[in-house]
Amino acid sequence: MxxxxxxxxxxxxxxxxxxxxxxxxxxxxxxxxxxxxxxxxxxxxxxxxxxxxxxxxxxxxxxxxxxxxxxxxxxxxxxxxxxxxxxxxxxxxxxxxxxxxxxxxxxxxxxxxxxxxxxxxxxxxxxxxxxxxxxxxxxxxxxxxxxxxxxxxxxxxxxxxxxxxxxxxxxxxxxxxxxxxxxxxxxxxxxxxxxxxxxxxxxxxxxxxxxxxxxxxxxxxxxxxxxxxxxxxxxxxxxxxxxxDIAGSLASLREPHLWILALLYIGTFGSFIGFSAVFPKLIMDSFGPGVGLKLGPAIISLAFLGALIGSLARPYGGKLADRWGGARVTVACFGVLALAAMIQVLTLPLGSFPLFLILFLVLFAAAGAGNGSTYRMIPMVFALRAKASTDASGAGHMSATRKGSAALGIISAIGAYGGFVVPQVLNASRQSTGGYEGAFIGFVAAYLVLMALTWAVYLRRSSAASLGNV
CATH class of the missing domain: 1.20.1250.20 (MFS general substrate transporter like domains)
Known part of the structure; x- marks a missing residue:
């Protein structure tokens, strides 16, 4: 049969x-x-x-x-x-x-x-x-x-x-x-x-x-x-x-690292889905009629490149994490995100569409790779917690493993809220200043904070949750 x-x-x-x-x-x-x-x-x-x-x-x-x-x-x-x-x-x-x-x-x-x-x-x-x-x-x-x-x-x-x-x-x-x-x-x-x-x-x-x-x-x-x-x-x-595993999910909510990793995932996946959603409008607002670029369907369709590159970069972020460690790759991705956002702030007044597009594609690539590396960190962090809490009977290991599995779904849900936060931050910037520079300055600050948080919790050797080379 x-x-x-x-x-x-x-x-x-x-x-x-x-x-x-x-x-x-x-x-x-x-x-x-x-x-x-x-x-x-x-x-x-x-x-x-x-x-x-x-x-x-x-x-x-x-x-x-x-x-x-x-x-x-x-x-x-x-x-x-x-x-x-x-x-x-x-x-x-x-x-x-x-x-x-x-x-x-x-x-x-x-x-x-x-x-x-x-x-x-x-x-x-x-x-x-x-x-x-x-x-x-x-x-x-x-x-x-x-x-x-x-x-x-x-x-x-x-x-x-x-x-x-x-x-x-x-x-x-x-x-x-x-x-x-x-x-x-x-x-x-x-x-x-x-x-x-x-x-x-x-x-x-x-x-x-x-x-x-x-x-x-x-x-x-x-x-x-x-x-x-x-x-x-x-x-x-x-x-x-x-x-x-509802019990495991409820237990994972009491795990501090779930909330730390969720915050990191908002910075990576939230950036990907948020910028994907808002990219076509940013192109229109920054280079539309009266701004200097004649927009047609072909130009608007270029917005798809951001989501495409971010999607393709995700598995490569996971592969890099396998080789160099999820925390190291995530720190690097936040660094690239901060740098690209800062250059975007400095170059927006130039009105260069090619430069605007290239910088955004770098943002998408870093966010996509960060998706993969951060997601790879989640089971590693909970496995480390399991090792630290395992008692002679192994009950601690089983409990931490269940919480880690449940945390994957919860963290992916929390990270998706970035798709709401990113457009609303850009909207607030436009409403208050008439432009998007203020929002990008805020993004730079957020990425630097998240980079420091990742290093302090998961890379600093004196941290109890240091992942070392994993």
């Missing part, structure tokens, strides 16, 4: 080389799944896991697309007849991140309750609400701001998908391959931001036959969402062995 036949049958079993039977039941529920069982993994497990990973990436990719749609759409609103203020546009950009970050917390636990396949189908279909709602709102320039804000908030459903997708794939892979699988899953999702920012300007201008077809920004994703939901229904599986 093939892996496909096994996973779609009802009440059938497949014996692995070790004699452990993997059975399935109606609704594509798999029973007795154990990715650490080498026999089960080599016979049927790997093929099942790869199939679930592929469709998980597809659905999470579309989640990121929807999450970031408003970041590019707001640039076209004035041309379409909408008369919102700059502050209101910043709210449309930032509210999806606020909602998405909040949803990541319950989404982390919902997979174990309803099943990974079942929830992937539901969470994919939920993306139809913000996309169709966007198309409806953008078709009428008289749409009130309050209505637009509610529909933009619903785009946060896409941000929550990351947490449930990562939690689900965690159950499918053995520890020795978990990092690779989760890295692919995360990178595939992050690329959705870049694709949205590249495709939307093309669709709403070039594909709209000479008009500004803003509703296409939402409608163009509907067929892909339906295909992804169908693929999840057809090819993914639920695992009866998946269990939520």
């Amino acid at each position: 093939t892996a496909e036949q096994m996973s779609t049958s009802t009440s059938k079993t497949t014996a692995t080389d070790t004699g452990v039977a993997l059975s399935s039941s109606r609704g594509r529920w798999l029973h007795h799944w154990n990715a650490e069982d080498t026999g089960q993994w080599n016979s049927v497990g790997r093929a099942i896991a790869k199939r679930n990973l592929a469709w998980s990436i597809a659905c999470e990719f579309l989640g990121f697309v929807v999450w970031q749609l408003w970041s590019i759409v707001v640039v076209f609103l004035p041309s379409a007849g909408f008369t919102f203020s700059s502050g209101e546009l910043f709210w449309l950009i930032s509210i999806p991140s606020l909602v998405g970050a909040t949803l990541r917390i319950p989404y982390t636990f919902i997979v174990a309750k309803f099943g990974g396949r079942n929830w992937t189908i539901v969470s994919a279909l939920l993306l139809l609400i913000p996309t169709l709602g966007m198309a409806w709102c953008l078709g009428n320039p008289e749409t009130p701001f309050g209505t637009m804000l509610v529909v933009a908030a619903l785009a946060g459903l896409g941000g929550g998908n990351f947490a449930s997708s990562m939690a689900n794939i965690t159950y499918f892979y053995p520890a020795r391959e978990k990092g690779w699988a989760l890295g692919l899953n995360a990178a595939g999702g992050n690329l959705g931001a870049a694709v949205a920012q590249f495709m939307v300007p093309v669709a709403v201008t070039l594909l709209a036959a000479g008009t500004l077809g803003l509703p296409l920004a939402g409608l163009m994703w509907v067929p892909l969402i339906l295909i992804a939901a169908w693929g999840a229904w057809k090819y993914m599986d639920n695992l009866s062995s998946a269990k939520s």
Whole structure:
């Protein structure tokens, strides 16, 4: 019996080389799944896991697309007849991140309750609400701001998908391959931001036959969402062995290092998602009509380069962390972020778009690499805490290990709030000074503080939590 036949049958079993039977039941529920069982993994497990990973990436990719749609759409609103203020546009950009970050917390636990396949189908279909709602709102320039804000908030459903997708794939892979699988899953999702920012300007201008077809920004994703939901229904599986560790999560909240690492993750992932969301508007405000650069769809589409480079840099940050240590790489990334932000402050008055773009791409690369290195630090820190607290029975080790696993989901949720904070800081700077220099000075200060914090807690040899070379 093939892996496909096994996973779609009802009440059938497949014996692995070790004699452990993997059975399935109606609704594509798999029973007795154990990715650490080498026999089960080599016979049927790997093929099942790869199939679930592929469709998980597809659905999470579309989640990121929807999450970031408003970041590019707001640039076209004035041309379409909408008369919102700059502050209101910043709210449309930032509210999806606020909602998405909040949803990541319950989404982390919902997979174990309803099943990974079942929830992937539901969470994919939920993306139809913000996309169709966007198309409806953008078709009428008289749409009130309050209505637009509610529909933009619903785009946060896409941000929550990351947490449930990562939690689900965690159950499918053995520890020795978990990092690779989760890295692919995360990178595939992050690329959705870049694709949205590249495709939307093309669709709403070039594909709209000479008009500004803003509703296409939402409608163009509907067929892909339906295909992804169908693929999840057809090819993914639920695992009866998946269990939520709510107790471990509550315990991790009392761990001081969770909050320190969450702060660092706001600085890295929060910078990535926040700058991704606001980059198109910054280009328009700094180099739009009347400022000196004739903007067209091709120029606006260049905003996708930021999210693309940040996404691709993430796995390299993890690789560098494997070689040089997560704390060292994170310190270096914060240093590069501070330097690039400072140069941006000094060169903004020059009005050079190429220099502006290059400096932002450096920011994105450093933030993306910092995502990977900081995320790699999390299990290392909790493993160190486990070693320090292990008693003769090993209970301390188990407790710290559980807390470390739970902390990954919580820290990823907290870090996503940076997607709300970064645009709002930029908005405050523009409202108070008429420019963005003040915000970038604040970013420089924040990056320097986070760099010092990382060194003091995780690199300083006298620190109890020093990671040394790991």
